[in-house]
Amino acid sequence: MYVSLISSLHERLWDLLNRIKSRIGISWVVIRDFNEGIHLLETLEGHFLMARAMKSKEVMETCSLMDLGSKGQKYTWHIHIYVVIHIAERLDRAIVNCDWRMQFPEVFVETLCERQLLKDALVPEV
Secondary structure (H helix, E strand, C coil), rough: CCCCCCCHHHHHHHHHHHHHHHHHCCHHHHHEECCCCHHHHHCCCCCCHHHHHHHHHHHHHHHCCCCCCCCEECCCEEEEEEEEEEECCEEEEEEEHHHHHHCCCCCCCCCCCHHHHHHHHHCCCC
């Protein structure tokens, strides 16, 4: 899922997740670009919006969802402005309910850096 930067679309997604939670009785996972950090430490030189982060946390709690966290690169989005300013944020994440986590305890998320992705795409496996 990708979530627009437009606040009203964020609200529609949160409403959708709440409706799914009330109708689903099985394990579930949401993997998406949140388009915002949930914790201040997930933002480097960017704009952290506390109100939106609190809403994200509130919906995750209401839907009994937990962040799987990630290994590898701390940030999933980077931009360099005039070579001097480096802004980075963790926008992409996987959130799951407790049933899903218990069913798949060995699953983890790994964030690869762009260089590794490019290298893997260019170097064929032998």
